[in-house]
Amino acid sequence: MSSSDILLNAENLVFAYNGHNVVDGVSLSLRAGEFTAVAGPNGSGKSTLLRLLAGLLKPQSGAVSILGRPSENLAGAARAGTMGVLPSEPEIIYRFSVLETVLMGKMLRASWWRDPSAEDMAAAEQALKRVGMLAFAARPLTALSSGERQRVFIAQALCQRPRLLLLDEPTSHLDLRHSLETMRLLKELSREGLAVAAVLHDLNSIAAHCDAALLMRSGRPYACGPADSVLSSENIAEVFGVKAQPGVDGGFSFLLPH
Amino acid sequence: MKNVKFKYFLLCAGVLAACAAGIFSGPTASLDADILLRLRLPRTALAALAGAALGACGCAMQGVLRNPLADPYIMGTSAGAGLGAVIALALGLANPGLGFYLLACLGAFGATAFAYFMARSGGRTSPASLVLSGVMVSSFCGALILFFVLARQRESFSALIFIMGSVNEGGPAQLIGAAALLLLGLAFIAPITRGLDALSLGEEKAFYLGLEPEKLKLRAFLGASILACGAVSAAGTVGFIGLAAPHLMRAFFGPGNRRLLLVSSLFGAGALMALDAAARTVLAPAEVPAGVLAALGGAPFFLYLLKRNRHEFF
Numbered sequence: 001m002s003s004s005d006i007l008l009n010a011e012n013l014v015f016a017y018n019g020h021n022v023v024d025g026v027s028l029s030l031r032a033g034e035f036t037a038v039a040g041p042n043g044s045g046k047s048t049l050l051r052l053l054a055g056l057l058k059p060q061s062g063a064v065s066i067l068g069r070p071s072e073n074l075a076g077a078a079r080a081g082t083m084g085v086l087p088s089e090p091e092i093i094y095r096f097s098v099l100e101t102v103l104m105g106k107m108l109r110a111s112w113w114r115d116p117s118a119e120d121m122a123a124a125e126q127a128l129k130r131v132g133m134l135a136f137a138a139r140p141l142t143a144l145s146s147g148e149r150q151r152v153f154i155a156q157a158l159c160q161r162p163r164l165l166l167l168d169e170p171t172s173h174l175d176l177r178h179s180l181e182t183m184r185l186l187k188e189l190s191r192e193g194l195a196v197a198a199v200l201h202d203l204n205s206i207a208a209h210c211d212a213a214l215l216m217r218s219g220r221p222y223a224c225g226p227a228d229s230v231l232s233s234e235n236i237a238e239v240f241g242v243k244a245q246p247g248v249d250g251g252f253s254f255l256l257p258h
Numbered sequence: 259m260k261n262v263k264f265k266y267f268l269l270c271a272g273v274l275a276a277c278a279a280g281i282f283s284g285p286t287a288s289l290d291a292d293i294l295l296r297l298r299l300p301r302t303a304l305a306a307l308a309g310a311a312l313g314a315c316g317c318a319m320q321g322v323l324r325n326p327l328a329d330p331y332i333m334g335t336s337a338g339a340g341l342g343a344v345i346a347l348a349l350g351l352a353n354p355g356l357g358f359y360l361l362a363c364l365g366a367f368g369a370t371a372f373a374y375f376m377a378r379s380g381g382r383t384s385p386a387s388l389v390l391s392g393v394m395v396s397s398f399c400g401a402l403i404l405f406f407v408l409a410r411q412r413e414s415f416s417a418l419i420f421i422m423g424s425v426n427e428g429g430p431a432q433l434i435g436a437a438a439l440l441l442l443g444l445a446f447i448a449p450i451t452r453g454l455d456a457l458s459l460g461e462e463k464a465f466y467l468g469l470e471p472e473k474l475k476l477r478a479f480l481g482a483s484i485l486a487c488g489a490v491s492a493a494g495t496v497g498f499i500g501l502a503a504p505h506l507m508r509a510f511f512g513p514g515n516r517r518l519l520l521v522s523s524l525f526g527a528g529a530l531m532a533l534d535a536a537a538r539t540v541l542a543p544a545e546v547p548a549g550v551l552a553a554l555g556g557a558p559f560f561l562y563l564l565k566r567n568r569h570e571f572f
Contacts, residue, residue, distance in 0.1 A: 056465055080468025091460035093324050094513035104456050108467050112449045112516060160467070 005031040007163050007195040008071075008083075013052050013062035015045075022048045023059070024219040030164060035190040036197040037206040037227060040216035041240055046199040047088065049216070050168050053197070054085045067163070077109045083164035084157025088172065088199075090149060092141055098152050099137040102127055105159030127155040131185060147178030154185065165189060167198040171205070183209045203231050203244075204254050215239055231255065265510050269521060273528035280305060280531040283539050300433060305425045305534040305548075306527040307436040308492040309499060311443060313526020315485035316500030317507075317519045318447045321454030322478035323374070325385045326505060327563060330366075330486045331497035333388070334395030338369025339483070339490035340420035341399040344406045347417060353491055354428070354435035362491055366483035369395050374479070381461075423496035423549020425534045432492060439488030444519070446481025450474055451515035458513070496549040498556020499529050505563065 008030040015023040023045045030036055030053075038046045051057045053064060055071050064071040066082055074082060084105070096104075102124040103116055110116075116124075128134040131151040141149060150170060157165060170186070171179040179202070187209045190196040200206050206213055206227055213230040215223040217239045223230045233255065236244045244255040280302030281294060312330065319328045319335070330336045342365020343358065351357040377383050377391040400421060407417045419426070426432060453474045456464045461471040489496070503522040511521050530548065537548040 054466060056462060076470060077468045080466065083466075085466035087460065087462045087466070090463060091324075091458075093326065093458045094508065096455070096458070096513055100455075100512075100514060101459075104452070104459075104467060108452055108456055108469065110452070112451055156467075 005033065007032055008053060008064065008066050008197075010053060010064045011062050013049070013059045013064070015048055015052055015057060015059050017048075022219050023052060025062075026214070026216070026219075026221050027062075028053070028214055028221075028224065030195040030197050032163065032193050032195050033190055034195060034211045035187050035209060036195075037200045037210040037213040038197065038216065039200055039203065039206060039213055039231075040222070044216040045219035046216055047168050048219075050085075050166055050197070050199055054083065054166050055079060056085075080105075080108070080160050080162075082162055083166060084154075084160050084162040085165075086150075086153050086157060086167040086170060088168040090153055092149075095140040095142050097137070098128065098133060098139050098141060098144070099124060101141050101152055102155045102159055105156040124155075124159055127158040128152075130158060131155045145178075146173040147175070147182070150174065150178075150182060151185070154189075158189075162194070164195045164197070167196075169199050169201065172201060179205065203236065207231050207253060207255070228253070262511070266521075269510075269524055269528075273524055273531075276528040276532040276535070277302060277306065279535040283535040297427060300429070301425055301427050301534065302531055303433055304428055304436055304492050305530045307433070307440050308425065308489040308496070309530025310523040310527040311436070311440045311485040311489040311492075312496065312499040312530065313503035313507075313522035313524070314440070314444055314447060314519055315482045315489065316502075316526070317504040317515065317522040318454070318478050318482045318485070319370075319500070320504050321451075321457065321515050321518075322475055322482070323383070323388060324458055324460075325383075325388055326508075327385060327389055327501070327560070328392075329498065329501035330370075330482065330489070331495060331500060332396070332560075333392035334369040334373045334399060335366045335482060335486040336490055336495040336497070336500075337396040337399035337403070339363070339366035339486045340495050341365045341369070341402050341406075342487075343420050343490060344403050344417045348406055348410055354432045359435065359439065359487055359491060362487040363483050365399070366486040366490070367479060369399055370479055370483060370486075419494045419547075420490060421495060421549075422547040423494035423552065424537065424545070424547040425493045425530070428492065436488050436492040439484055439491070440523075443481050443485035443488060444523070446477060446484060447519060448516075450477055450481075451519055454478065454515040455513075493530065493534075494547075494549060496530065496533070496552050498552045498559065499526050499533075501563075502556060502559055503529065 006029045010028045013023055013026045026049055040046055052059050066074055106120050106123055107116055131154050133151045171182050183205050186196050210227040213227040215230050222239050223235050233244045233246050242257045244257045247254055281298045316329045320326050339362045342362040346358040346361040373392040373395040377388040403421055453469050456467045456469055464471050503526040504518055507518055507521040507525055511517050533548045533551050537546045537551055540546055
């Protein structure tokens with residue numbers, strides 16, 4: 001990978017809340033075509049890091065640059081057109097349909113009097129097709145399972161035509177099958193050229209799908225690099241305080257905590 | 259699409275029926291052209307403008323507060339506008355008039371913003387605390403209005419109207435003022451209707467979709483305050499139309515705020531024209547303030563929504 005593939009670069013980020021450093025000196029690069037996992041115990045600052053990368057929070061020191069430009073110069077429409085971000089739990093109050101929700105990713109910058117054009121509709125339908133949810137287009141979001149909603153929000157983000165996709169715990173509310181499908185989809189999207197980064201908990205799933213991983217402990221980066229070397233049983237013992245037995249079965253390597 | 263056209267047709271037919279009721283019903287059965295033209299027509303038109311402002315205001319508030327139980331009456335917006343209006347009268351500013359409108363808008367914005375910030379904690383606003391805080395601000399403003407009225411007995415009756423809610427029998431100046439405020443308020447809200455849609459997914463998600471939630475909220479509150487000022491200066495604090503209009507219309511036309519703003523305005527116009535007609539007839543020759551009738555129907559409606567929708571989506 002050359003440095004030109006780096007879409008987002010974070011240097012030495014520090015974010016303190018109530019006098020306590022929640023994120024403390026994290027540096028990270030997200031590359032086109034790579035799926036990066038952010039892992040670590042609860043309260044280790046993973047979600048805060050994601051919000052710093054997404055520009056929602058401003059770091060007290062350090063800087064995030066996106067496509068080589070300081071991220072604070074990237075506002076509103078330009079920011080949304082560069083990265084799509086999924087918070088951990090979407091809030092749903094009104095009965096918007098799946099299609100209406102996905103169109104929000106496309107229409108937010110359109111004049112208010114303009115109805116979605118045929119092209120806008122085609123883009124939304126294509127995004128829904130990409131995540132396998134086209135058949136649900138007319139359903140209200142409220143009638144979907146969490147796994148299905150997740151896919152709709154990924155489609156919404158794809159409608160923004162982003163270069164980066166950031167997700168906070170995309171699999172935490174999903175059962176085994178939906179979780180696996182989401183991980184596969186994210187990996188495929190990264191292979192199509194997106195830089196994908198997600199806060200994830202399942203270490204085996206990270207090892208199976210992610211290219212790179214950042215392991216955090218108390219806001220500090222503990223290890224960063226290729227996913228399989230970061231998730232060594234030594235690192236896991238040190239960060240989670242759990243012994244994990246590495247094993248190989250049928251070509252799949254796995255970790256068995258015990 | 260055909261289905262939607264039919265719903266539009268029904269809505270417009272209802273509004274026209276309310277308009278006819280407004281013009282032709284009254285304490286006397288006589289159809290004197292002079293009364294119809296010089297009294298009923300302007301009064302019905304004023305009811306339509308104030309009602310439309312209430313419907314639009316309710317739509318904006320339910321959108322920006324992300325709360326389907328919000329409305330200008332419950333949130334203290336109307337009471338704030340009423341307080342501003344009474345202060346303006348006490349200062350000798352006439353209704354309609356620029357200074358009067360300015361103070362009413364200021365009162366509406368101040369009350370709403372105050373209720374909102376009191377209900378907010380840790381970046382979140384729970385629907386229950388929002389309603390509670392709004393009701394407190396509302397009753398405080400109501401008490402201040404009464405205090406002003408009692409302290410200065412001269413304009414007591416016209417000031418009481420701001421509490422009870424009743425459509426004025428205003429001249430052309432009042433009509434022009436109400437129309438201008440309605441249009442100005444809509445001009446604030448209409449361009450951010452898509453933003454309000456996105457905001458329903460949460461402020462964080464709205465930010466990621468490219469919005470600036472703080473600017474959006476400020477603009478929505480300003481627009482809602484202008485609309486509340488338009489409604490209150492024309493008809494006092496009439497409750498529940500702002501709650502019911504977007505709520506019922508959402509069930510028929512869906513939650514998209516672009517359409518909802520329009521149909522809520524139409525529904526609000528029809529509702530206040532019908533209420534005003536009823537206000538003049540139910541206890542004729544005496545007139546019941548329209549706000550009293552609105553509360554008689556609206557408060558049970560609010561309780562019903564509270565009970566029914568506790569765990570549902572809207």
